[in-house]
Structure formats: structure tokens, C-alpha cells
Amino acid sequence: MSAWKQNRQLELWIVWWSMPVFYLIFMSCYFVVARTMPPPPPHWNPAEILHWVELRHAGIELGYLLFFLTIGLPGWHIGLIGVLLARMSVSPAYAYAYIGTMAAGTLPGALLNGFGYALLVLRPDRDPRALSFLYEFANLTFVGTMGVFFVGSFILVVAILLDENDILPKWFGFACFWNLTTEFTVAPAWIFQHGPMTWTGGITYYWNMVVYGVWQILYFVVFYQAIRRIPSRLAA
């Protein structure tokens, strides 16, 4: 057998490395290539939406191509978190609940935004009412997907705080709780069209992105440390 295959936890390391790679591509698609983030305002009329979309036409096409190519990878990351949860003292139920919940999360949380923008640029000459719908569909679903991540975070919080095997640090459990609270602060995006509580507002969008961004970086670090401590199943 090749020496590299003997590496303890090789599978987990491959999956771990796919995380920073994926999130770098994911964030670049939105903020650099497509420039659909930060989101434009909800009160625009179809002519304003169309003008804004046409300025970014090629960027949105390329950005979302990369997005569509890689968006399956978080499924691997769910597997990694599932392994960590299964090793905690709480119950394997938390691992299975997390895998089930988060496997459903990519569709409302990211893909619907991708479909909305891809359909906007694919047929910019479509009926203005349909154009407005796609624009709102893309932005509202991205910012306003709450329940799936609420449950995902809840599972992490309870499992980490109750765990006696110290798989993940307790402070990360509190960080997950902090992240969970943003699932409530984004809710006004479903109601307001002006001000700080719209889908692009300071309270809803920007605060959420700050908390999520910090949490995401902590996530890479604590998982890296956790993998180093996990014994191999093969050694048993």
C-alpha cells in the first residue's frame, strides 16, 4: 500500500482541505466575480434591476458557473461534522440529525439564489413581472433561509455543550449559539423594503455576514484541531 494512504485520518484531512477551497470559491463567486453580494436593494423597479444585472452579466454567468460546479462539496463537510458529532458523548442521534438537516440546507440556503440569478441573466428580456420575481426570489431565499440553519446550529450547540469527550471546545458551542441568533435577526428581511432591516440592511444582512464570517473561520480552526485528536478506526 502506498505510504500516503497510511496517513492517519487521511479521509478527514482530504475533506477538511476541501472546506477552505470551497469557501474561497464560494465567497469569490458572490463578492468578486458575480458581485451579487452585498445584495442590491429590494425597492428597485424592473428597469433598475435589469440595468444592474446587465452591468454584471458576464460576471454573474461566470460566478454562478463556478458556484454550480462546486456547491455539492458542502455535503462532504456535513460528513466531517457528522463524524465529530458521532464521537461526542451525547448520542449518535445528533450526528444523524445534523446530516439529515444540513443535507436539505443547501437548496434553500444557496441554490435558489443561484437559480434566480442564472435565470435573470439567461433571459433578461423576459416579462418585467417575472424579472422582479426572480430578483426577489434570489435575494430573499439567500438572506431569509432560517429554519434549516437554526436547527443545524441548535444541534451543534446542544451536542458541544453536553459532550464529555471534549471533541470540540465549549467556547465553540457558544460561538454556534451566537451564529444561531442571526437566524432570528434576518427575519425582518421578509417584511421590510426600506431601511436597516431589509435583505441588504445593516441589522439583517451585514450583521449576519459578520457573525457568520467569524464563525466560519473559527469552524476551520476547531475542526482542524479536532481531527488531530481523533484516533483512527483502523488502529482499533
Add this chain to the structure above:
Amino acid sequence: MGTAGQRICLWTAPAVAVIWLVCFFVFPGFTAPLSPRLPAEAVAAFYADPHNLARTRYGMILFNWFGFGFLPFYGLITVQMKRMAHNSEVLAYGFLATATSAATLLSVTILFFQVAAFRPDRDPAIVQLINDMAWMTFTVPVSFLMAQAGVLALAIFLDRQAEPVYPRWLAHLNVATVLLLAPCVLASVELDGPFAWDGFWSYWVRIAVFGAWVVAMFFAALRAMGRSA
């Protein structure tokens, strides 16, 4: 030979495959996929045509029932992956998560087709929008199948035992699946040509690749079950 429960999971796969094949021939939009170039009026006329309408409604009701039909088979593959000599279950769990996401996408596609056929006298611009959403959801998110086949390929390559659960050639087949599916994402930007959602690659090659993958996985799972206690 596996437990009775495992054998049921295995044999649901060919049964579901036959039902999917029936759906393929019943819905006229599958045997002759609708071009993204069709004007809104033509798309609305497709659904309003009484012959197409009945076949769309009944074909999609059947497809809706069995859209998640491969999940028991995927559950069996997950169990077989857990028998592989790996350091942890990460790849098996990753397979289950990606397979679930891929099935969810298909079920959403079916719902869009059904909504389009529910009220075919709707404003053509709205019928076109719903039809666009169906084809976009059906064609573009191949990344889940790619991640599903990719994690399986990795698992087979890293199965460190004298008699691996699946043969090595199946890992290569899964890598080929990933590579062949990747160009289908171009359906999000192309209205014509082989990569449009009705194109040779994004439609016919994608379906053929998935079909070949299911057949190969069925026989691999059958063989692996035969060798387990």
C-alpha cells in the same frame, strides 16, 4: 447474502429504474426536451395541448411518487461504505448527505413541472418562468451527483483491505462520472448547442451517464452483498 432488509433496498433500485423509464416515455418533454429558445407562447402551448397536458400530469404524478425512490439503494451503499477499511465514516456520511441533496433537487424539479401543468391557461410569461425553473433545477445542479460520485471514488481508492468492498474499476467509473457531468453546468448560460438544457451533452449524455452509474452501482452492491456474511 445480506439480510432480507438489505436485499429489499438493493432490489428497489431496478424497480425504481423501470418506473423512471416509464416516466421518461410518458412525459413528452423528456423524449423531446423543450428548447430554451422556445418563445413564452410556445411553452404555454406545449402545456395547454390536451395530449401533452394529460401525459405531463400523470407522468409527473408517477415521477413525484418515485422521485426519492433511490434513497433506500443509497442507504445500502452507505452501509457497504461503512464496511470499507477507512479511518472514519466521513466518506460514507458524505455520500449520504450528497445523495440526499441530489434527490431533493429532483423532487423540486418535478414540483415545478407539475405546477406548470396545473393551470396551463396562465399568462405565457409565467408558464415560461415556471418551465425555466423546472429545467434549470433539473439540469444545472449536477454538482451534487458529482460530489456523490467523487466521494464514492475516494472511498473505493482508500479502502485499505485485501478484499475491498467494491472493485477498483468502479472508482475509475465514478471519476469518469464526475468529469462527464461537469460540463452540464453550462446549461445555466447557454440557450443553444450541446450544453443547453435540451442539448446533446447536458441532456442526453447526462441521462446516459446517470443510467450507467446506477447499473454499475447495482451490480457492485449485489456483488458486495453476496460476499458479506
